Amino acid sequence: MGVFIHWAGTAALLAQLAGAAVAWGADGGADGVVAVGVEEFLGSTGDSAEQLLRLDLDRSGTLRAREDGVGGGWRLRGSSSAGRIDGALLDAQGAMVFNNHYADADLRDNVHAFADDVVTAITQGRGLAASKLAFVGSREGRRQIYVADSDGERIQQVTSDAALKGSPSLGPGGVLMAYTSWQSGFGDVVLKDLRDGRERTILSAPGTNSGAAFSLDGTRLALTMSYQGNAEIYMASVSGSRVRRLTHARSVEFSPAWGPEGNRVVFCSDAGGGPQLYVVGRQGGAAERVETGYRHNTSPEWSADGVHLAFTGRQGGGPAVVVHDLASGQNRVLLARGEEPTWAPDGRHVAAVLDGALVVVDSVTGRRRTIVRGFSEIREPSWSR
Amino acid sequence: MRYLFYRVSWVAVGLCVGGLSSCVKWSREGGGDRLSEAPRRANVAGYLAPQVKRGKVAGIGFAAGAWEMPKGERLKLRAAATYLKVTGERVILAGSAKESSAEYARQLGQQRALAVQQALVAEGIPANRMATVSFGRDMPGGGGDEVQFGFVPTGEKAF
Incomplete structure (x- = not known):
């Protein structure tokens, strides 16, 4: 009898492993996408939670929700009531990887957090579902800053005064946002807490203070200031009380963005004629040019893994979002006619402006989705880290 | 213990x-x-403040992408310098640019305003009577690729 159980158990295990192998081969082997079975969610808001979770998994680019919710491989099990979620991930052997409770006020926040936990547990990488996108949008002749979920839902207008404003940058988690406001009549950097809406001007040196970009850990800003007689790149504390000049040139330096490790900044300079990309250390010193081959390079951003730069490249014709491999020096046009790219925290997806809409492109597959439209103009998107 | x-x-x-x-x-x-x-920055009137006089002297035009003070615009510069010397007023130099990158346009406009400021200093106008601002692609009232003058009457807040 004991022997029978032993063999039955072994047979079941082999069948499960075979099932997992088949599932991988059918759903994830060729394109590297891992299939995840999603069981039916229980509870009063279970249907909505399950539906959104499936979308989040598919949008990750690394995972795919299985239609039938059964079979081998990874499985998700959950329930949702009043927007809260209990979500569990089980591995191919049915062992519990995690079983978490998500209790934010909004169902969407809970589903996004669950989806990102699943992505991290399976791929060891970061998800993008819970991240936020800020952008400048024009409606009825008024330009304001808006913040949306990474899927383009829940678009919120986060500024309201009539002053000109631009260059929003979201900090880690999308909690703080730095942007430039001309409320005083001059270009000043404002720091806004998106949880309670409070804001204060943090940098108002003589000249135009703009292009503030958060470091990945949220402790520093890089921006352009000109109070010492020239448009140069500076590093600043998030309080704005202290600054350090990083570049010294007669030319125009602008659009700084931090490297993932926080010790380098990529920026644009027109020292050689048309704007080119350069990298400088956080201590300053000599800047090193990044040879992209493009005559006109703007809006650079570093991918989360530090391997790629995305930027707007122009070579005589219209713009294109270009991904530059720093090791090989190779370029890849990710989005023809696209502009102003910003990397998602997963280091895989890029949001950019295309034909007046905000689109997200999977840099691995090239798959493209339009997530925000309906504005007369969209510019300067910034993805939270 | x-x-x-x-x-x-x-x-x-x-x-x-x-x-x-x-x-x-x-x-x-x-x-x-x-x-x-x-x-x-000291708390001063902005370029769009009601007391600031705009359009009294023609703005300085720049070629696309350029920020050095253009030689062809020297007469306009001298006209602005003469006005400042005669009236004793102060001036806000408002730069702009038509670049497709909003941030490049802002800083190019700022660099242009700084170039005009330096040229006015060379004409004998003290730097502390001038302030600079850039609106990039969003110059109020339209325009672009130029630096416009906004004169601040005497008696208004100092820079």
């Missing part, structure tokens, strides 16, 4: 940890990045 020893020991540990943490903080702020205090 043993109790007292333990209390003293814990206080000592606390002091060490406290000292260490402040030491780490100091090295990040002071020894590591060595940031200095950021200057702040």
